[in-house]
Amino acid sequence: MQIRLDKYLADMGIGTRSQVKQYIKKKQVQVNGAYPKGAEQKVDTEQDLVTYQGRQMVYAAYEYYMFYKPKGCVSAATDSRHKTVLDYFQNQRRKDLFPVGRLDLDTEGMLLITNDGEFAHNLLAPGKHVPKTYYARISGRVTEEDVVCFAKGLDIGEKKLTLPGELKILSGEEAFSEIELTIMEGKFHQVKRMFEAVGKQVVYLKRISMGGVKLDSSLKPGEYRTVTEEELRVLKGCKRK
Ligand code: URA
Numbered sequence: 001m002q003i004r005l006d007k008y009l010a011d012m013g014i015g016t017r018s019q020v021k022q023y024i025k026k027k028q029v030q031v032n033g034a035y036p037k038g039a040e041q042k043v044d045t046e047q048d049l050v051t052y053q054g055r056q057m058v059y060a061a062y063e064y065y066m067f068y069k070p071k072g073c074v075s076a077a078t079d080s081r082h083k084t085v086l087d088y089f090q091n092q093r094r095k096d097l098f099p100v101g102r103l104d105l106d107t108e109g110m111l112l113i114t115n116d117g118e119f120a121h122n123l124l125a126p127g128k129h130v131p132k133t134y135y136a137r138i139s140g141r142v143t144e145e146d147v148v149c150f151a152k153g154l155d156i157g158e159k160k161l162t163l164p165g166e167l168k169i170l171s172g173e174e175a176f177s178e179i180e181l182t183i184m185e186g187k188f189h190q191v192k193r194m195f196e197a198v199g200k201q202v203v204y205l206k207r208i209s210m211g212g213v214k215l216d217s218s219l220k221p222g223e224y225r226t227v228t229e230e231e232l233r234v235l236k237g238c239k240r241k
Contacts, residue, residue: 013093
């Protein structure tokens with residue numbers, strides 16, 4: 001890929017576009033062992049050897065992170081009242097990261113963070129039917145009839161019924177149940193609305209997997225790690241489970 005030298009350096013977190021222009025002027029940057037003509041010089045991200053203060057750069061066009069979203073932060077880039085998921089990524093060199101989809105303020109669990117728009121689109125587009133699994137605590141007893149209703153699809157006030165959801169009852173008492181639910185869509189408040197449709201309320205919600213990849217059990221709320229090559233292959237659809 002051919003890109004401008006100032007973009008290359010800014011993408012790699014060396015500084016802002018105007019800062020890196022200064023570094024180029026001050027001869028702190030070299031391309032293939034020579035001083036570049038200017039910030040607008042094109043570099044080949046795979047072929048050209050770029051150094052900054054003598055350090056060799058390795059260009060990564062896209063980055064992918066698995067984030068354990070904690071409760072109380074919003075899945076948006078900015079918010080006037082709450083912390084955002086991107087506030088957890090301020091140390092990252094890339095400034096073009098965004099969350100792949102949304103989890104509610106009070107929902108926790110797996111959220112992918114990337115700067116790859118096509119990757120995000122492929123996971124979120126309604127026609128792709130990417131599975132998302134949630135663990136939830138529900139007030140009231142979830143029954144086998146509910147399992148059947150979820151499997152048929154539910155009226156949550158949209159034009160059509162939801163797609164079938166796979167509901168597993170993990171434990172159920174009169175006042176309180178624990179479940180796992182896999183759905184193939186991502187409508188606004190979908191899990192909460194599906195339970196409301198059978199007269200029950202979600203009191204705790206956590207996404208435990210997406211696109212066949214599970215939330216890493218070693219992550220704590222607010223922590224993240226890079227998505228592995230194998231996970232990326234699964235998420236990109238090579239081995240959708
Ligand atoms: N369904 C919900 O109701 N909330 C979420 O955050 C995710 C799925």
